[in-house]
């Protein structure tokens with residue numbers, strides 16, 4: 001069982017609002033289509049969710065009580081989800097959407113309904129989730145990143161392999177060399193935010209989220225997706 005996140009920085013042009021990078025998305029979808037193991041796909045917000053969330057001042061911690069804002073962010077993510085599910089379908093992947101606004105809530109932690117996901121997996125489908133806006137106790141609604149969904153899903157579906165495909169070939173050190181293994185995020189000085197509009201914390205939040213996971217996870221670039229899916233550990237492994 002594989003849990004795979006397709007980063008918003010690779011499936012969209014993050015600098016240009018609501019632009020899908022169709023060429024890269026199709027390429028990634030074909031690689032997923034060649035995978036031999038069952039998998040759950042999660043995708044990020046890229047130039048869809050992040051721009052809308054930023055405009056409304058919503059992040060992983062700052063909530064909104066505006067139903068307009070929730071509808072707008074969720075609708076933008078719905079468009080991107082349609083594009084991802086569609087690209088996977090064209091690559092003969094039996095992809096079906098699962099939308100976290102209707103399947104998750106936050107209090108101290110994230111509570112994701114896994115029964116619908118497990119039910120689809122058992123029947124041979126590939127559920128496709130995405131970073132979204134979700135109800136958050138006492139704060140209205142906040143953004144749940146695709147990375148946080150990956151961290152919730154991996155133990156829930158007992159993933160053997162967890163991978164995040166993003167716009168860089170791995171986590172860089174201060175001299176732009178890819179770090180092979182990270183066991184303690186506090187010991188990595190180079191971790192920063194995204195260089196594009198991003199309300200969920202970029203690489204620093206990604207590594208922190210994965211370090212709290214009970215199993216290793218790989219962060220790698222587009223060129224390494226097929227290698228990851230065939231069992232290798234490209235890029236950076238966070239343990």
Ligand SMILES: Nc1ncnc2c1ncn2[C@@H]1O[C@H](COP(=O)(O)OP(=O)(O)OP(=O)(O)O)[C@@H](O)[C@H]1O
Nearest residue numbers: 007008009044045046166172190192194195202203
């Ligand atoms: N030490 C680092 N190594 C690599 N990238 C870093 C580092 N510090 C900050 N970054 C930034 O983090 C970005 C990756 O995080 P980002 O959240 O944008 O990726 P994503 O998950 O693909 O996108 P999305 O959040 O839209 O799904 C890189 O493109 C880079 O700009």
Ligand SMILES: C=C(C)CCOP(=O)(O)O
Nearest residue numbers: 044045049131145146200
């Ligand atoms: C901004 C939204 C709605 C989703 C964020 O998910 P991420 O791109 O995985 O951080």
